[in-house]
Amino acid sequence: MAVIRDLAQVNAELQEQKDRADAVDYKMITFSLGGKDYGVDIMNVKEIAKADKFTYVPNAASFVKGVYNLRGDIIPIIDLRSFFHLPLDRKADGQENMLILRIDDRVYGTIVDKIDKVVGINSETIQPPHPIFGDINIKFISGVVEKQGDLYIILDVVRIFSQSKEEEKPRVTETAGAGVLYQAPQKAETPTAPAVVPDTAIGFIRESLDALRHFHASLVNEAWLDKRFTEWAATHSDADIQLKNSTDADDFLASFGSPSTGVFWDDDYAGLVRNALPDLPSNSIQVWNLGCGKGYETFSFACILKQRYPSGHIKIWANDSDIMAISQAPNLVFDLEDLPEYCRPFVVNGRNGHSFNQEIKDSIVFEYHDILNDNPLPALDFILARDILSFLTEQEQEKVVATFTEKLKDRGMVILGRNEQLQGGEWLRVATDPVSAYLRNS
Numbered sequence: 001m002a003v004i005r006d007l008a009q010v011n012a013e014l015q016e017q018k019d020r021a022d023a024v025d026y027k028m029i030t031f032s033l034g035g036k037d038y039g040v041d042i043m044n045v046k047e048i049a050k051a052d053k054f055t056y057v058p059n060a061a062s063f064v065k066g067v068y069n070l071r072g073d074i075i076p077i078i079d080l081r082s083f084f085h086l087p088l089d090r091k092a093d094g095q096e097n098m099l100i101l102r103i104d105d106r107v108y109g110t111i112v113d114k115i116d117k118v119v120g121i122n123s124e125t126i127q128p129p130h131p132i133f134g135d136i137n138i139k140f141i142s143g144v145v146e147k148q149g150d151l152y153i154i155l156d157v158v159r160i161f162s163q164s165k166e167e168e169k170p171r172v173t174e175t176a177g178a179g180v181l182y183q184a185p186q187k188a189e190t191p192t193a194p195a196v197v198p199d200t201a202i203g204f205i206r207e208s209l210d211a212l213r214h215f216h217a218s219l220v221n222e223a224w225l226d227k228r229f230t231e232w233a234a235t236h237s238d239a240d241i242q243l244k245n246s247t248d249a250d251d252f253l254a255s256f257g258s259p260s261t262g263v264f265w266d267d268d269y270a271g272l273v274r275n276a277l278p279d280l281p282s283n284s285i286q287v288w289n290l291g292c293g294k295g296y297e298t299f300s301f302a303c304i305l306k307q308r309y310p311s312g313h314i315k316i317w318a319n320d321s322d323i324m325a326i327s328q329a330p331n332l333v334f335d336l337e338d339l340p341e342y343c344r345p346f347v348v349n350g351r352n353g354h355s356f357n358q359e360i361k362d363s364i365v366f367e368y369h370d371i372l373n374d375n376p377l378p379a380l381d382f383i384l385a386r387d388i389l390s391f392l393t394e395q396e397q398e399k400v401v402a403t404f405t406e407k408l409k410d411r412g413m414v415i416l417g418r419n420e421q422l423q424g425g426e427w428l429r430v431a432t433d434p435v436s437a438y439l440r441n442s
Contacts, residue, residue, distance in 0.1 A: 024120035029099060030152055031112040034086035038112075039119065039145070039152040046102045048115050051077075052094040057323060060368045067327040068109055070100065076323035077109040083160075084136040103161045106324065110157075119152065121145055126154065201241055202229045205252070208243035215253060218397055220389045224256060224419035258386045258418040259434050262293065265300035267340045269434065273301075274342075276431035277308045278411060278439065280381060285312045288407065289384040290371050292318035295329030295364075301384055302360050303343045317377055319369035329366045331355070371400060380407045387417035408440045 028039035029048070054066030054077050063082035067074050077098070081088050096111045129141035142156040206225075209215040217225055232252060233241055243249050259269045285305060292298045298318040305314050320326045333353040336344070346360045355361075369375075371388075383404055389397045404414055405426065414422065416436040421429070431437035 023122050026123040026126070027118055027120045028152070028154060030116040030119050031097070031099065032114045032116065033080055033084065033112055037116070037150055037152050039154045040099065040101070040157050041154075042118060044101050044103065044157050046100040046107060049098045049100055049109070050095045051098060051109075052096060055327070057327060058367045060323065064323060064368075065096075065109075065111060067323065070107070070109070073107065074324065074327050075100070075107045075109050076327070077111065078161075079111040081111065081113070084140075086136075101157055101161070103158055106161075108161055119147055121147055129153075201233065202226075204242055205229060205232075209249055209252065212243060212246050212249040213253060214391055215249075215256075216390060216393050216397070218390070218394045219423050220397060220416075220420050221256075223421065228252065228255065256387070256390070256417075256419050260297075260300070261387070262296060264296050264334075264338070264340055264343060265304075267342055270300060270304050270340065270342050272431065272435045273415065273437070274304050274308050276413075276435055276437045277304075277382075278413060278430075280309065280312070283309070283312050285309060285314045285382070286378050286380045287314065287316040287382040287384065288375075288377055288380050289316055289318040290388055291385070292320045292326070292329060292366065293322065294325045295332045295366065297384070297386070298329070298364055298366075299332065299356055299360065300340075300343065301382075302356075302363055303346050305382075306346065306360065306363075307342060314363040316364045318364055318366045319371065320366075321368055321370050323368060326366050326368050330361065330364070371403075372396060375403055375407070377407050379409050381409055381412050383408060383412070383414045385414065385416055387420065389416065389420055405440070410440060412440050414438045414440070 027042040029042055029045050030037060030039045032038065049070070051068055054068050056066050057064060057076075060066070063079050065077040065079045065082075068077050079088075080086075097113065097115050098109045098111055099115065101108050101110055126143035126145045129138050129143055136153075140156055140160050141153055142159075143154045145152050145154060202225075206217040209217065215221075243252060260266050265273070287301070287305070289298050289301065295318065298316060302314065302316055305312065305316075318329070320329075333350075333355050336347065336349075336354050339347065339354070343356075346357050347354050348357045372392075385400075385404075389400060392400060401422065408414065413430070414427075414437070416422065416438070418434045418436055420436055422438050426441050427438040428441055429437070430439050
């Protein structure tokens with residue numbers, strides 16, 4: 001039986017659909033890349049800019065153009081054309097078009113071919129992405145939308161730049177509260193159940209720590225983990241003993257990190273480290289600092305070494321893959337009252353505040369680097385790697401420890417995190433809590 005609808009009702013429905021489509025609740029900045037039109041949520045755009053001079057970052061990924069001084073703030077510059085393997089549109093005047101994006105609490109500069117305009121749309125008109133719409137990986141596209149005959153591919157810049165997305169490449173970085181150099185890709189907030197459910201409570205906690213915070217249980221941290229689980233089980237009921245979210249994981253790991261993480265080492269900890277340092281046969285002192293972050297740890301250790309070996313020629317290779325941190329580290333400026341006593345003999349007062357003297361600065365080479373790649377270093381007297389190994393998989397831990405063995409001189413020292421340890425007859429522990437230091441025996 002045919003259904004006859006009133007023409008006025010049909011027109012009313014069509015008008016309602018049109019009004020709904022015309023209602024603007026989403027605005028995007030549009031731009032071109034490789035001859036196609038793209039858009040990004042205007043809420044992620046801090047400003048637009050042009051620039052032609054960027055500071056080169058050693059060992060950075062190919063799509064990292066360098067860093068740029070944006071009115072006193074040093075920000076990393078990512079060339080989206082290189083990131084997506086698109087042809088480069090060279091400007092005759094050398095000026096690059098940039099979108100300055102704010103992702104969470106970080107700011108990035110992104111180079112594009114041409115910045116167009118602000119386009120307002122109704123979010124209901126955004127269609128799911130499909131590979132046919134772009135030359136880039138579909139996982140970086142949040143949707144596609146048509147506006148006045150133009151088709152725009154909307155980029156998911158949070159996924160592109162956020163380290164909390166599981167698709168992003170693992171990288172070296174410093175993590176607040178743990179001094180972590182390497183952080184694997186983040187997973188979902190709620191851990192996926194393992195294929196084989198562990199038959200003990202601690203077994204499931206191990207799985208949860210891996211899923212939620214990429215803390216990998218191994219011989220490196222086994223002693224601490226067993227002790228911490230005993231404490232945890234004594235203060236939690238059977239129903240609450242498992243880790244349900246990242247907050248629970250953070251609570252469980254609260255006592256794991258080393259003292260003075262992300263700040264200058266305090267006088268007490270620095271004194272214990274200094275007392276553990278061995279006599280050296282040579283005045284040439286080579287050091288590798290993994291996960292230097294903003295440089296607080298590196299400068300602390302440099303001052304300790306200068307006190308312990310006043311005539312030593314010190315060279316510290318300080319690595320991290322947090323581009324923003326590594327670019328700012330060499331010019332660290334601070335208030336004198338924030339500096340521990342042992343560092344103060346090595347400080348000068350400049351126009352912008354206090355900083356370390358040229359001798360200390362010249363002893364450090366800050367470089368962008370991922371420790372899971374090749375490490376072209378000389379024979380080393382010291383390796384500083386606090387709270388790093390535990391955030392690598394067991395296979396990665398083995399690879400990095402093998403590098404320690406390869407690069408470290410006989411009787412050279414490794415300083416690990418407070419609750420980390422090395423196994424094997426070639427390692428001799430020479431310090432006690434809170435310092436975990438090992439000499440290498442050939």
